[in-house]
Amino acid sequence: MTLALLHTSPVHVPVFDALRDAGHPDLALRHFVDEGLLDRAGATGPEAVTGDVEALLAAAVDEGATAVLCTCSTIGGVAESAGAGLGVPVLRVDRPMAAAAARVERVTVIAAVAATLAPTLALLAEEADRAGRRAARVCTVLVDGAWECFEAGDRDGYLDLVAAAADAVTDSEVIVLAQASMADAATRTVTRIPVLSSPRPGLDAAAAVAMAGSPGRADHR
Known part of the structure; x- marks a missing residue:
């Protein structure tokens, strides 16, 4: 099973890779990084990046993700809402x-x-x-x-x-x-x-969902 992670900084990639290695070695991670998301969300509000987040989530699903974890607290709620129709669970790390x-x-x-x-x-x-x-x-x-x-x-x-x-x-x-x-x-x-x-408990929750391969987007809140 593959968990996609949506980041607003590349510094998160090795952090979550290390947490995966320590606790979930059988889980494949796929990282998606858009460094401009946080700046745009800060300037005009998180809802302003909804379209960009939707595109990243769709790309993650197209590449085989069984769940997606947004690691940015500012846009986590946007990611949850934008993922409602994706057919895979979308979680926020916090x-x-x-x-x-x-x-x-x-x-x-x-x-x-x-x-x-x-x-x-x-x-x-x-x-x-x-x-x-x-x-x-x-x-x-x-x-x-x-x-x-x-x-x-x-x-x-x-x-x-x-x-x-x-x-x-x-x-x-x-x-x-x-x-x-x-x-x-x-x-x-x-x-x-x-x-x-947030990183360790957030990844633990997302890993459980991804490894279960839950069909459809359940309410994991």
């Missing part, structure tokens, strides 16, 4: 993370891109509703300078800024790293507050 965060009452969301915040907050509220819980009290932190480091290729600077932002959080039961690119910052923190990231 949904399992959001489901875990929805179990508590005080959440801090850390992001490096402002456009990521609204989709992440909406997802947290949706998961709380699905769990029959009251929506969490959510604080948001937009990390100054972090995205500039990421775009400049300064991975250590990026992760250090994200980790410092997480360590500064005090009144929260869980910290959500909103973007997949932030995942390794969790290993650089000293906070005692649980820090959640």
Whole structure:
């Protein structure tokens, strides 16, 4: 079975390949990267890239994908909606993370891109509703300078800024790293507050769906 991954940066390719090798060695991955998607979504709103996402999803299916995982939190909701008629499941990488965060009452969301915040907050509220819980009290932190480091290729600077932002959080039961690119910052923190990231649980969920070869697009939310 083949899982297609829709990325907005090539840096995610080796990350998800390594996670596949460690946990799902029998799963074939096919990567689709469009670096302009996030910029366009940030400038005009995620819905503005719906057509581009639809084209990428269709290409993934044409190449044999049995499921698709969108690894960008900003356009994850667009991907889920755009995939409704594809005939294969389309998942967003941050949904399992959001489901875990929805179990508590005080959440801090850390992001490096402002456009990521609204989709992440909406997802947290949706998961709380699905769990029959009251929506969490959510604080948001937009990390100054972090995205500039990421775009400049300064991975250590990026992760250090994200980790410092997480360590500064005090009144929260869980910290959500909103973007997949932030995942390794969790290993650089000293906070005692649980820090959640999306790549591993997101890939685990998508791998289960892809390996099952589910016909049609079921509701995997």
